[in-house]
Amino acid sequence: MASFRKRGQNWEYRIVFIDRQTGKQKEKSKGGFRTKKEAQLAATEEESKINHFGFAENGGERVDSFFDDWLEIYKRPNLKPITYTLQERNVRLNILPRWGKYRLKDITRNEYQKWINELRGHYSEGTVRRIHSIFSTAMNDSVHEFRVLRENPVQKIKIPKQVDKSSKVAHFTREQLESFLDCVKAPVKNAKYQHSIQYYAFFTLLARTGLRVGEALALTWDDIDFDAKTLTVNKTLVYPLNSQPYLSTPKSKSSERTIKLDEITIKQMKRHRINQKEVCLMYKNYKPTKDNIIFHQHEGRWLRTNVVRDYFKEICKRAELPVLSPHALRHTHAVHLLEAGANIKYVSERLGHASVKVTADTYLHVTKKIEDDALALYERYVQK
Template sequence: MRGHIAKKGNKYYIVIDLDRDEVTGKRKQKWLSGYDRKRDAEKALPNVLSDFMKGTFVEPSKKTFGEIMKSWLEDKKTSVKHGTWKSYEWLVNSHIIPNLGNVQVTKLKPQHLHDLYHKTLIDKLSVGSIKKAHVLILDALNRAVIWGMISQNVAQYVDLPQGKKKKFEVWNEDQLRVFLDAASKDQYYMAFELAASTGMRQSEILALRRVDVDLQTKTASVRQAYTLAEVGHDFDDTKNDSSVRSIALFVDTVKLLESHFRHQDRERETNPLYNDSGLVIQTSVGTPLGPRNLMRHFYRIMEAIVKDDSDFPKIRFHDLRHTHATLLLKAGIHPKIVQERLGHSSINVTLDTYSHVLPNLQESVLKNIGDSITGTRIPTPKTTLID
């Protein structure tokens, strides 16, 4: 197999002489990409010939990186949940394409992505979001390799920025009590109680059905999650297999649920507009409650508390889940039990998330063992009174 450089117009081309056509006997040629300079074409020729002979040659794609990402994003629409896809769409259309969309995909270099992560996005996004953007780019370019658009995935050579793990704020027992007291008259108090006493995710609370709550055994079974759909909402599978779980309920929570269910029964019987959806948490007319509506109530209650006490810490609704776990660990509950209640995929996730809490537990644990590893205790010296 031979090749040479040919000029056409203002461009230089690599021309590969292929085998003659078996039918016509005519010589076949492959003209590849126009180069601006003859020396660039001459430099590339040996590698192109080598790839042709090995059968690994990939014809350069004329698509831009932006076109690759748009095509990948559109195909992802049918393979992930809508809420997940919306987060992908935001990263791709708001941060990836505006910065690198016009670069021809065959000319995309590791430095392009390095500068995107370390210079452009570092002041706009969290390190976690940058890492997520990188995962999307990796997947899109991997597909481009498989489909023969590019010969290699340059994203695999890029180092990601490092940052401190985002800290979350939690309430102590007194602060949680203040919030729950203030929320006790709210229409959606039961949602706040479940978040604080079970550690369930917001999506799990909004999808919890009455049939999944057993007041006799004092358990709530998490079976589904509230998710956004293209139009309205949907009830889908939980985050992962370990998220499907049964959670033991506190006695007080059971009593509150009994009262809550009686109130729902009265509403169903007396309100002709009531359309019961069978959920534990639902609107005044029985329909599923959306997360935005719940958030409005949550922040309104918290702002009222802060108005009277400026030192009261502001937290997110999701931090009620962290508060639940932290209070259990502080009370000496084994991390394995906390993992099961939260539905973490492994105990390592629990230990990593709440590692800042665990060292504080060591002192109390050692006190329970004794004054030495064998469990013995050092006698306290008697004091002698001298007149």
């Protein structure tokens, strides 16, 4: 039931109600109406909404304050540390600079859609989708968990599509990969550990297995069965910025896998295992690893992901190739397998993708060629 009073020249309404979720008595008031009639009409509309939703909207909280609570209460306890770190980083670097000073109830769909369109000018479709997913999930929780908004203001947002899907799959051709690995293997004048073949082994393994960088860095010699010629992926190395590295479970359940290794990779890894011991004997400050790690720094700890990335780019420049990231070797392996005629389901399982659809969508430009080639084979068959 609403009550009304006049304050100065204006009228104000006050509604007392029971919040259906908490069972507690609450109130909602609003002033600034020129006449009592205007206040009565507004109160009637608000009562109707309270009866429908079961609570009064209270979106006056600032976005930055809301996200602080949301991350701490709903995200940190339920996410892997690396996933939480990525989400917190996206909130801090992308969402709050634009929306932090807004009140929740001031976010409009049109303004938000314009912002999403602007983001696509700076980021890939996938990155924008991740940012939007974080924002929309938070707004859903503001409705259903925090109960400060009645509706998610960023529903039914359209993410501008990738015009050329093949452009997002950076990879090397066979010739480029050969040039890259030749450049890695070539001796570098004044290199600190010239006898080491570690980086050649590391990049060869990525290019011939499609492992993610974190999966490869986490490997120990126990993960390779040289007799069965298999490699088991059951962990990944996480190297947060300005923090200590740690081992975590793989990206998803399907990422846990055992894959076959080809003969060249087996020989290279055996050669690296011998070379690893030789390097420790040859250089006084190069210490053996205590944890049986396959790829490690001179003091025996895991290789740093940023060091691997920087060295990879240095090799690209030295070999006069497109400057890509180490993840491009994963794409390279997948593309080469598909171009060689490998079954897409096999490729999907080898990469540890959640589904064949992920593989097909990612390598659309290759799978379309496979489809065309298969149809051409069929046409030649039926014409005989």
